[in-house]
Amino acid sequence: MKIEYMSIDLETFSSIDISRCGVYKYAESPDAELLLFACSVNGGPVTVYDVADGGEIPEEILAALSDESVTKWAYNAAFERVFLSVWLKRNHPQYFSSYSIDGDTVRDYLAPSSWRCSMVWSAYMGLPLSLEGAGAVLGLEDQKMKEGKALIRYFCKPCPATKTNGGRTRNLPGHDPEKWDTFKKYNQRDVEVEMSIQHRLSRFPVPDFIWEEYRLDQEINDRGVLLDMEVVGNAIRFDTFSRAALMAVMKEDTGMENPNSVQQMKEWLAGKGINTDSLDKKAVTELLKTAPEDVADILRLRQQLAKSSVKKYQAMQASACADGRARGMFQFYGANRSGRWAGRIIQLQNLPQNHLADLEEARSAVKSGDYEFMSMLYDDVPDTLSQLIRTAFISxxxxxxxxxxxxxxxARVLSHLARETWRTKVFADNGDIYCASASAMFGVTVEKHGQNSHLRQKGKIAELALGYGGSVGALKSMGELEMGLAEEELQPLVDAWRSANQNIVQFWxxxxxxxxxxxxxxxxxxxxxxxxxxxxxxxxxxxxxxxxxxxxxxxxxxxxxxxxxxxxxxxxxxxxxxxxxxxxxxxxxxxxxxxxxxxxxxxxxxxxxxxxxxxxxxxxxxxxxxxxxxxxxxxxxxxxxxxxxxxxxxxxxxxxxxxxxx
CATH class of the missing domain: 3.30.70 (Alpha-Beta Plaits)
Known part of the structure; x- marks a missing residue:
């Protein structure tokens, strides 16, 4: 029988935490192992191949995994494709083939062109991203088995050694045959649910050009970005030194046992005559405006201590593959309301910006590994490390x-769709939309570094907050009162922007x-x-x-x-x-x-x-x-x-x- 398409689901073991490190690092772990391989060929019944217990996957199925004429379906297919890439190379190299050109860093993975993802199909239809969630919303007769999470914990992850389990660090099929039989049923059910989703959505096929976009997305994820592991390691080490130094100073100056404690800090502030309900970033910024200098010094130290930049470096360290590249950082159709990507693992979408004038010098100081030199150059080491996060990605x-x-x-797309021609002319002339917006709002010429330049900021605020129906609340949420605008200025700002952009308002x-x-x-x-x-x-x-x-x-x-x-x-x-x-x-x-x-x-x-x-x-x-x-x-x-x-x-x-x- 010629295989035209398959639906696949895997159950696997690895000592790597996939939620922290991603599938690429998970799959390349030396102890990564394929346990169960459930497969339906050409829409037929699902067969579960018990690989962990000696079962063998037929050669025609192994050959189909790299045959680009055979369509492979899975829910979150990136997992199956990447894991099977590494598994085939290790166990059946004769069936592995890659793609792209020499010099590309995707060569360890199966070509994504013949893989299809039911999760992408669900997202395209506005459904939940989880198999369980999609099945529930579609009201499928067969639902994902709820025992799955416990079974995955039992068989797919290392277990703590205890007296009860004889000191073992892993559960094998023979340790609980009844659970293992249930696990095989769970593996089979996942393929059946995935196929049911395909059947239910068959009236609304995903266009071919979206699958071509998915292929390109997978290629970018396979390629990854190289990390400077020296910078990453030194940044983590510097953060440890910096936190210890800050804690020591704060303990010395305040007498607190734990300066990180919100309760202890509130009590210390109360002793200084300052009462506050919160110590979040916004509250501390407000306190700094009126606090005596000795209190302000402690609050500033607390702000430094609260910097969480080290988490990004730790994510880099955790996810770096053997070749030093971080992979799998972009989830295709992660935001199903717009179809935009969602960030994963290191999350490039929310990296801190860098404003250091001497960025390259600061980076060199971290790369040198000399913490004393670094702390001598920069008063705020956590902030400097935060601004250097982007620079850990290297060519x-x-x-x-x-x-x-x-x-x-x-702004360009909104102006074009709404036919707001004065804005389009600004773009045609390579003008500054914030100045132009302020000029239209206030009826005067606004130049970035010239006439009425003080109004540009109001134009910028209005542009960022008001384009999608935002009003006074949107301006407040952007912190405009903290930036110096008075409460009574906000509604006139909204009115002025809407008056200047009547075609956009009409578009809404x-x-x-x-x-x-x-x-x-x-x-x-x-x-x-x-x-x-x-x-x-x-x-x-x-x-x-x-x-x-x-x-x-x-x-x-x-x-x-x-x-x-x-x-x-x-x-x-x-x-x-x-x-x-x-x-x-x-x-x-x-x-x-x-x-x-x-x-x-x-x-x-x-x-x-x-x-x-x-x-x-x-x-x-x-x-x-x-x-x-x-x-x-x-x-x-x-x-x-x-x-x-x-x-x-x-x-x-x-x-x-x-x-x-x-």
Whole structure:
């Protein structure tokens, strides 16, 4: 029988903690072992191959794993593909083959082009990312077995040695045959649930171009980014020295037994006549404004002590593969409301920015390993280490990084879709949108370093807070009162921005009306080149790229003000599946962020011949030979996709031996 497609699920053992280190490090551990291999061929019954107990996987199935004419399905397929890559190389090298070109760092992994991920399909449809969650929302007859978590703890992870278990550090099938039989049923059920999800979603196939995007995403994850392990190790060591020194000073100056204790610090402050309910960053910033100098010194030391930069370095150390590269840091379709990526493990999406004027010198001080020299140069060692986190990502010898990003991508997309022509002209003239916004709001010329320059900050605040329906609350949440704006200035700022951007405001409510009409009449509507389609209990928003956003079981309801609102089912802020309320400006935010994501994806495809090793929102990190032209990459990245003609894009960049924020 010719194998055309397979559905696969693995159960594995490794002493590496996959939640901290990721699948690449997990799979390459010397003790990593394949336990169970459940597989359905061409939609047939699921067979479980008990590899741990001597079972053998048929040769035709092993050969199919690297045969690009055979489609391999799995839920979170990246795990199966990466683990089987390493397992095949070790145990059946004759069946392993890789992809790409010599010099690429993806050569240890099976080509992702013939792999399909049901989790991506679920995310594309607006469903939960977990197999259990997707099965529950779809109301599948066969659900993921709840015993699974306990069985995984028992068989897939090291166990503590106890007298009861004879001092062993691992549970094998023979230690509990009954549990092992249940585990095999669990393995089988996972494939059955995954196949049921495919069947249930078959009316809504994922477009081929999305699978091509997934392939490119997997290639970037396989490639990874090189880490300077010397910088990483020294930073962790320096942080330990710094924390010990700070603790010693604080104990000496305050008499506290544990300066880290919130309660002890509150009591010490109370003894100084200062009472506070909180010691979070915002509260401490406020206290510093009026605190006597001796108290302020202690609060500043506490702020240094609270810096958590070392966690990023520890994540780097934990996840680095044998070749020093961190892999698997980007989850495709991790944000299913927009389809953007989610950060994993080290989380490049939320690295601290760097503002040190002598960044390279500070980095060299850490690399030298001389803590005394470092502490002599910099008063605030934790802050310096925090600013150096990005620089731990380095290009390999003989190569350089080119980091290129879009200029004001969301502002450009929003302006284009809303047909706010005065803003588009600013972009066409390479103007400063914050100055232009302030000029439009206040009716005067605003220049960055010239006339009315003090108003630029208000323009910037308004741009960042108000584009998606934000009002006074959005300004406050951005800390505008702390930045010097008075309470009575906030509403006029909102009014001025909306008055200057009437087409954007109109766009919000045109989208609001189109969504509501589509749901009420169970039909398709359109506005501003965006289509809204109600179909089979789903709301789809068709983007210019051809991609769709999905909203599950939309309804018209009533908001807290007694007005009409749209609700749909999704993963809410508390990570639970629940009914979520939305309205025009929020849908506009989803649309703009989704279109911006598609533009970045277009750039990734345009530059896919380069070694892209990372990306963050509107930025690409490319590892390339030293003779590659920076301007050529920026020009390529700044090309406007044919599906959104007239949009003005600009990409700027820099080159460096290590990553940073320029």
């Amino acid at each position: 390999r010898p003989g190569y350089k990084f080119v980091v290129s990003d879009f200029s004001a991508i969301e 409510w045109d989208v609001d009306r189109a969504v509501k009409d589509a749901i009420k009449m169970r039909t398709a509507t359109e506005t501003h080149g965006i289509r809204f389609i109600y179909q089979s209990g789903m709301l789809f928003i068709a983007l210019p790229s051809g991609r769709r956003l999905s909203y599950v079981k939309p309804r018209i309801g009533e908001n807290r003000f007694g007005g009409e609102s749209v609700t749909y089912e999704g993963v809410g802020t508390n990570k639970k599946w629940e009914r979520i309320e939305s309205y025009g400006p929020k849908f506009v935010e989803n649309i703009v962020q989704a279109v911006s994501r598609d533009i970045l994806m277009y750039a990734m495809r345009t530059l896919s011949h380069c070694f892209i090793c990372g990306h963050v929102h509107d930025e690409l990190i490319i590892e390339c030979s030293k003779d590659v032209d920076l301007d050529a990459i920026c020009r390529q990245m700044g090309r406007t996709p044919e599906w959104i003609p007239g949009l003005l894009l600009r990409a700027d960049g820099f080159e460096a031996p290590f990553y940073k924020k320029d």
